[in-house]
Amino acid sequence: MDWGDYDSYYDTGGYDDDARDVPAYGLTQVDLGMDDRALDYHDCLLRVRDVALLTGKHWLNDQLLSFYFSYLERDKYAAL
Numbered sequence: 001m002d003w004g005d006y007d008s009y010y011d012t013g014g015y016d017d018d019a020r021d022v023p024a025y026g027l028t029q030v031d032l033g034m035d036d037r038a039l040d041y042h043d044c045l046l047r048v049r050d051v052a053l054l055t056g057k058h059w060l061n062d063q064l065l066s067f068y069f070s071y072l073e074r075d076k077y078a079a080l
Contacts, residue, residue: 044070 034049044067053061 039067041067042070042074 034047036048037045038048038051039046044063046063046067050061050063053059053064
């Protein structure tokens with residue numbers, strides 16, 4: 001599967017089309033390109049394509065793992 005075209009994944013039945021139109025967790029959906037920034041956290045940059053991996057049963061990539069460990073180090077367990 002090519003993550004460069006996220007909308008084509010919807011067209012192939014990868015996700016429920018009705019669920020696509022409902023904002024998750026009360027957040028507003030914004031049309032972003034796959035290379036647009038989703039989160040800039042210290043030295044970690046997550047793009048839309050990275051965050052899109054969290055919507056289904058996909059492997060985590062290096063950027064997601066780097067963000068998570070940076071979060072643990074800088075915020076969650078900073079006092080240790």
